[in-house]
Amino acid sequence: MKNNVKNSILAALGIAVIGVSIPAEATNGYFAHGYGIKAKGMAGAGVAYSQDALAAATNPAGMVNVGNRWDVGAELFIPDRTATTSWGNGLAAAATFDGNGSGYGEAWFLIPEFGYNRMIDDTYSLGISVFGNGGMNTSYTAPIFSTGLTGATPTNIDTGINLEQLFISPTLSIKLDENNSLGIALNVVYQRFEAKGLSDFTVISTSPANLTDVGVEDSYGFGFRLGWQGKLTNTVTAGFTYQPRINMKPFEKYKGLFAEGGDFDIPTNYALGLAWQATPAMTVALDVEKIKYSQIKSIANPNTFANLGAAGGAGFGWEDMDIIKLGVAYQYSKDLVLRAGWNHGGQPIPATQTLFNVIAPATVEDHITLGFTWTMKNGGELSGFYMHAMDNTINGVPGGSAVGMGAFAPGAADIGMSQDSIGIAYGKKF
16 A cells, blocks of 8 residues: 555656646746645735645745645646737838737646655654746747838747746755744756747847747756744744745857846745634735846846847846735635635836737736635545636837837837636645
8 A cells, every 4th residue: 555655656746747847827927826726726825824745835844834745736727818019110011910819829738736745753844846836938820020120021920938947846844843843945946948930139139049949948957945934823823935046057049039148047036924813714824925037137137129148138127026915715614625815916027128028928917816625535635726817918118118129110019918727636644
């Protein structure tokens, strides 16, 4: 029996490691709105309220508080992206491309997850969480840039990018006393990237041969996340988590696209959380998170359309994000927990930076979530969630969204997105 359980866990881990790298488009910038099916049903809140063996993705200090358990799950993610670009450069009549309802590739993505935690004794636990940190995927089958930039017959029919990030996080968690715990997770990170249809920008690239249509490239890096959880009163728990910038191997194939010669590190992020047991049956959790996108030049440099690939070269113009995650868990009956949540993060793209973000339209701000856990007779827990990210459109500033394009005429881009996702997981204590 023990061997069967072990083999099942190893098989689930293998599926998760392979499957998480399927492309996805995240919601708080390019980060996921939450980690773990239970937390996702509470809008991602979980810094002070850990519920399963994916807790290390949010706060590794919580792993020692969830005990011996394993969890495996998957999310079906469905983004609906829109973009309209308008040009008037004197080389050709103004042209407009609208991708709403057409011009996009696949829009359904499967994102698995896996977690395992074991108590070494009453004080220490060792665990591992495997999850997709986030990513970005766009696939246009329309010449979004070509006609406006050159006035010539479109050459870029397939245009878009695909960014994927996978975290494997072994975790040590320690109970300092009956009220406080600390945790550290080693983040082993794999990411990959591909860009297509950007050849019209070769004239402003520092390495035109390493800009677009050069296939998929892998990148690896190592980092860590620290966390603390502490019980302030009988009904209030607090938590804090911090993950410093993770240095990743540069994308050499795309050193003519990303600033600093293909550099694409993962930005510092940190969060403070509170969980209040309002009644014996209801817990309210609140997280406040910061993602420092401004640290990463390839993300934060303004899209001035000059010197692509240089240290000061064009980027996507993203700003830092401040995110609020508010979730509620209600023990409806002995076997059923119901969840709901609201996640708000001011999107990171200024109206003057929309043009290049046609291929990275991370515009959503508000998410509403629902979730549940049903405990079965065998002790297994079946959990699910639904998330809807409400449509949000950024109307680009004409001319401002293409500042610095020189011979290329000023253009405008309106970008928007809404999202839906549904997920299910099975977990069990042992």
